[in-house]
Amino acid sequence: MSQLIIGIPGSWKDQSDIITAVAEANTDKQSPRFLAIGGLIMDMHTNQTFGFEVYEHDSRLAQMFAYAGQGRFTDEELNKISEHKHTVYLVCGEPFASPNRENLDAARCLLELGRFLLDAGGFAVKVENSGIAHPADRWRHYADQNTTLAIYDAFVTMVGGDDFNYTCGMHALGMPDVSLTKDVPIEEAPALLNGFNQYQLLEAPSLSDGDLFATSLSTPLLKMTHCPYGYKEDDLLNNPYGRWHLELSETTHDNQTKYHERDEPLFMAMRSDDLELEATVEQARSSLPWFLAQFTSPYEYGYYLIKTHIQDGDESAYVWTGLVDIKDDCLIVALFEIPSKFANLKSGQKLSITIEEVYDWSIHRNGTLIGGFSQRLQREHVPENERRQYDLYSGTIAFTPIDEVLRSSESRPERNGDGL
Known part of the structure; x- marks a missing residue:
């Protein structure tokens, strides 16, 4: 079986220089996170140990990173890699003989250790087990997120x-x-x-x-x-x-359910003063800066939606809209699902809303829901035997843990200069 290995080129002169750089990169000198001794690096927070091997300059390395980077590297970044003096290869022990989620924990730690080596003088990261390479800023972004999907983006191609x-x-x-x-x-x-x-x-x-x-x-x-x-x-x-x-498959989707080929979007009535629903609004608004940072990040993707309240004459409803842009203190959203009773609003019409008019947010990514706090609550009200069809109708078959989003949001630095 193969080991889990990432390679990080840098300007280190030798192994002794790397050990010194690791010691100096710890922000807390009294209680350091990582220690390098001999051919090992230890994570003092998780008690995990990683081997590290040091290789001298390789004239082919920049070309290999360019190929593995799939267009992610600038010429300046590749030139820097070509001038590396040594490459550190961090080695995780043998994986388990059968699928085991503890591997995910090891990858999470290696993601953070890779970021630490970048802070200690590394230029970029290449995952040897998948052949994917990342510029330093992209790898740091994934380490900052520290979510399951960020780990996936870092290690899989x-x-x-x-x-x-x-x-x-x-x-x-x-x-x-x-x-x-x-x-x-x-x-x-x-x-x-x-x-x-x-x-x-x-x-x-x-x-x-x-x-x-x-x-x-x-x-x-x-x-x-x-x-x-x-x-x-x-x-x-x-x-x-x-x-x-x-x-x-020759099998087709079951078309005998109420979720198949609906004439209009599915709206489920819930009391606005419901305590569980109020809790979802609080979660959405407290984590909104994280959502907006995802929207503006060059390293993230998906469909970004915001739930807001719209009114047309005497009619009003809470609807999902697509986030289009961020302007000063306002969010520009586009309507795409509108109840039939709304005669003066059209699909594609853009609206400007404030933060106070946001009642939920969600990111839809390849069948995975990120956020969508009220959507999850609504799903809980769907009978168990209907949930598979409901999930397929909504295009959501996987759900990121809410605590990951809230934890990332709490640890995220404040946005500066954008008014939000």
């Missing part, structure tokens, strides 16, 4: 193969990868591949050969089969947990 498209790197997180038949158009592949992996990570489903997968009622049902990953056993890229291969 997509690959185009001759026979199928697939992901690489899920063994770093203790799970099988996924591959997808070429019968699915290439432009649809990323959402399905990422959606399946996020579903594995966040929902920990029990999967079996022949099970069906989809991210929504508008995507095809795919039949899954567990296969060997396909690389040599000792290859760092090999996933010892294998991969789930997705093929088009």
